Amino acid sequence: MTKAELIDKMAADAKITKMAAGKALDAFMDGVTKALKKKEGKVTLVGFGTFAKAHRKARTGRNPQTGKPIKIKACNVVKFRPGKKLRDDV
Structure with a gap:
């Protein structure tokens, strides 16, 4: 949609x-x-789910074409955890 x-x-x-x-x-x-x-960013919608901010540490990945290692910077990401009602409905 x-x-x-x-x-x-x-x-x-x-x-x-x-x-x-x-x-x-x-x-x-x-x-x-x-x-x-915000620092402790979190939004909870009862019955629907929770949006939460998480921090990913810097890590080493691989270029899929060449196979060479590359550095991936640390960053903040948004995670969504569905609520019980949403899980049951889907």
């Missing part, structure tokens, strides 16, 4: 305009992004 399809579905289900649904989705994504930027 694309962002446009999700906006269409939200607008139809909530009986609001596509513009309002688009603004609501953008506000949600912005809120999640800002929360994850």
Whole structure:
């Protein structure tokens, strides 16, 4: 499902305009992004799941074409852990 399809579905289900649904989705994504930027970034939506920030250490990988080792920098990543209701529904 694309962002446009999700906006269409939200607008139809909530009986609001596509513009309002688009603004609501953008506000949600912005809120999640800002929360994850904090030091202990975590967003929990009961029944749906949890978005959490995790740190990956620097490591050595391999170039699949040449087989030569390459250095991969440390970075922060976002992990999603589905809630019980989402796991049961899917």
